[in-house]
Amino acid sequence: MKSLNVLLSEIRLKQERVSQETSDPIEEAYQMTLYLTGILQEVRERILKNGFAAADQEVQFFRYIKPQILGQLMYYNKVFRIEAACPVHEGKLYHKFFMGQLQELKQEFKDYVCGSDFYRYYRSGRNDRDAEYFLRGRINFSDGLSNFVFEVDPQFSTYYDSRVARIIANDLIYVYLTRKINPDESSELLQQSDAAKEICWTDSKNALIELIYALHASGVISHGKIGIRKVSLVFQLLFRIPLGDIHHSFHRMKDRSGTRTSFIDHLKLSLESYMDRGL
Structure with missing residues (x-):
């Protein structure tokens, strides 16, 4: 099985080719839907044939x-x-249409995603219940799951992998809709350089959001005159990672028990350790 980075790199290359070949967003979305459907089917066949060497x-x-x-x-x-x-x-009708789509997305997020224990588990980066959530055949029906659980393929799904996919999709759709609503704010930021294509963020999204807010609060980017949303778009662009509603994530950080700046504290300790090794 290909690693996540290799797989995502191949998908990005396909996205770039399709984007270059057509300027029609409907055609681009259609081609990518067919491509990803094929990838998913190919991966399913490999899993059913070869299984996994370890849990x-x-x-x-x-x-x-x-x-x-x-x-x-x-x-x-x-x-x-x-x-x-x-x-x-x-x-105005165009703007109103996309504003309506954004409101629907936010309502869906509120009704079906953000209030669940699993969402908090996933967003916080925990892994202590991974065997329960991400091994096949361990669905706990006493949790009061969605009826979708009866439609999943038990050989190629744990139910919760689809929940994670929905979170990822919602993050991407949120960025897409905000770009549609505020094109002037994001158009220049969306032009990615070739040099940045292999750069990726490998820590949690919460860690990146903490870093973004720290840089914004300190006023070190354009003397603090650029809004947090634009700063966030720069990092999403650089690392090719959707961050969704960063304000909501930030407010959750403010309510953390213990240290509220765990990632910044980690950076400080890592840098000091690196300095000591150079002595």
């Missing part, structure tokens, strides 16, 4: 690899549906 490999696959493929598939399918339903291409 930790199974957890790795269902927590990280499959949700990335399925999450992007959900995203492109949603973009196709949105773009195909858009009544106009500019003006």
Whole structure:
């Protein structure tokens, strides 16, 4: 099985080729939907044929690899549906349409995602219950799960991998809709350089959000005159990672028990250790 980084790199290359070949967002979303559907089917066949050598490999696959493929598939399918339903291409009606889509996304997030124990578990970066959530055949029906649980493929799903995929898809859709609503704010930031394509963020999203807020609060970026949303877009662009509602995440950090700046504290200790090794 390919590593997550290799797989995502291949998907990014496909995205770039499709984007270059067509300027129509409907066609782009359609082609990517077909491509990702094929990737998911190919991966499923490999899993059913070869299985996993160990439980930790199974957890790795269902927590990280499959949700990335399925999450992007959900995203492109949603973009196709949105773009195909858009009544106009500019003006107040256009803006109102995308504002409505954003409100629907936020309501869906509020109703079905953010209030769950699993969402808090996943967003906090915990792994102590990974065997329960990301090994097949361990669905606990006493948790009061969605009826979707009866539709999943028990050989290729743990139920919760689809929940992670939905979180990833919602993050991507949120960024897509905010770009549609505020194109002037994000258009220049979305032009990625070739040099940044291999740069990726390998810690948690919460860690990156903590860093963004620290830089913003200290006023070290453009003398603090750029808004937090624009700073966030720069980092999402650089690391190719959707951060979703950073304000909501930040307010959760403010309520942390113990230290509220765990990542910044970690950076300080790491730098001091690195300095000491150079003596």
